[in-house]
Amino acid sequence: MNIAFLTLTPVIGLAGTALYTLYAGFALWMPLLMVGMYLAVGISICAGYHRFFSHKSYEASAPVQLFYAFFGAMAAQNSILWWSSSHRVHHKYVDKDWDPYNIQRGFWWAHILWIFYRNPDTPGSFENAPDLLKNPIVMWQHKWHKVILIVGGFGLPTLIGAAFGDPIAGLLWGGFLRIAVIHHTTFFVNSLAHTLGKPLYNAEVSARDNWLVALLTLGEGYHSFHHRFPADYRNGIRWYHWDPAKWWIKTLRFLRLAADLRFTAPPQVEQARLRAELRLVEPRIAVADGPIADDVRARINKSLAHLETAINLWRQHMEERAAGVSDSWRKTRKRSQLYVRQSRRHWKNAMRMLEQVPETA
Numbered sequence: 001m002n003i004a005f006l007t008l009t010p011v012i013g014l015a016g017t018a019l020y021t022l023y024a025g026f027a028l029w030m031p032l033l034m035v036g037m038y039l040a041v042g043i044s045i046c047a048g049y050h051r052f053f054s055h056k057s058y059e060a061s062a063p064v065q066l067f068y069a070f071f072g073a074m075a076a077q078n079s080i081l082w083w084s085s086s087h088r089v090h091h092k093y094v095d096k097d098w099d100p101y102n103i104q105r106g107f108w109w110a111h112i113l114w115i116f117y118r119n120p121d122t123p124g125s126f127e128n129a130p131d132l133l134k135n136p137i138v139m140w141q142h143k144w145h146k147v148i149l150i151v152g153g154f155g156l157p158t159l160i161g162a163a164f165g166d167p168i169a170g171l172l173w174g175g176f177l178r179i180a181v182i183h184h185t186t187f188f189v190n191s192l193a194h195t196l197g198k199p200l201y202n203a204e205v206s207a208r209d210n211w212l213v214a215l216l217t218l219g220e221g222y223h224s225f226h227h228r229f230p231a232d233y234r235n236g237i238r239w240y241h242w243d244p245a246k247w248w249i250k251t252l253r254f255l256r257l258a259a260d261l262r263f264t265a266p267p268q269v270e271q272a273r274l275r276a277e278l279r280l281v282e283p284r285i286a287v288a289d290g291p292i293a294d295d296v297r298a299r300i301n302k303s304l305a306h307l308e309t310a311i312n313l314w315r316q317h318m319e320e321r322a323a324g325v326s327d328s329w330r331k332t333r334k335r336s337q338l339y340v341r342q343s344r345r346h347w348k349n350a351m352r353m354l355e356q357v358p359e360t361a
């Protein structure tokens, strides 16, 4: 079933849509329908299936959860329960045998081939998702997701097409083509985001940060950060990082439909970044024997020590803020930021010194 579905949808979606449109004519509503449905379904996968149901990175109100359940089912990526349970296994065993989309088995395995095989390690008891088993919306969707897919994923665009006078064009653009696009953009997170880019936050696993992949996946391309801090509601942490799912979640909070957005303390993010970088430059420091190496190491240690202080101050700032300790939390935050800046200065100096060392001994 999976092989047939995943082979036929792109053939009908690409070739079928192209041929039919050549034959029956093109209208602007067709790509608009496709993009509109792509956004509604795509955001339900990224901000819903992934960041809310799998990682609990924020609290979502019941109407939002129903939206995710309904439009998420239209992505033809199974139920929330199945998707999130597999995804939690991916995070726990990333790059190891039990990772369902283990990139070590090759690009195409991680992209799509894994879906073609029955996984003997998945008993279907969903024991890693007790929270989801207790969620009535999740359980309702688990029972009905195939019906929603047919009625909503194919029926709805056909109806919209009929309203414009061409139900088949609606089915092709909003149904088949849209599903093929959503499939492969989601699959890119498991294949491309574990292949292309830099391991900025954790050099020990295959996850990578890449803005191009973020563009293709509604913001899921900052994958090194995501694997290091999966409970963070953001994937792209800078304001200019392309992360529509993050902006969507912030908008929901503004509308009071979401709350408790979890995010990592900035000095902690900095610490992860420096540690990952340290692993990359370690061979060069090892080569640079003598007084230079000692100096570089001393500066790196100072930099990391300042970060440790910054993290403790940040923790204190959060406590003060929660307790409503007048203005003192602002001062504590400023002090934390000061230590981050000092850490950065030591780090930059260390890297500058390291540049004087020849690449190979």
Ligand SMILES: [Zn+2]
Binding pocket: 090, 189, 190, 194, 207, 223, 227
């Ligand atoms: Zn991953």
Ligand SMILES: [Zn+2]
Binding pocket: 050, 054, 055, 087, 091, 226, 230
């Ligand atoms: Zn994840």
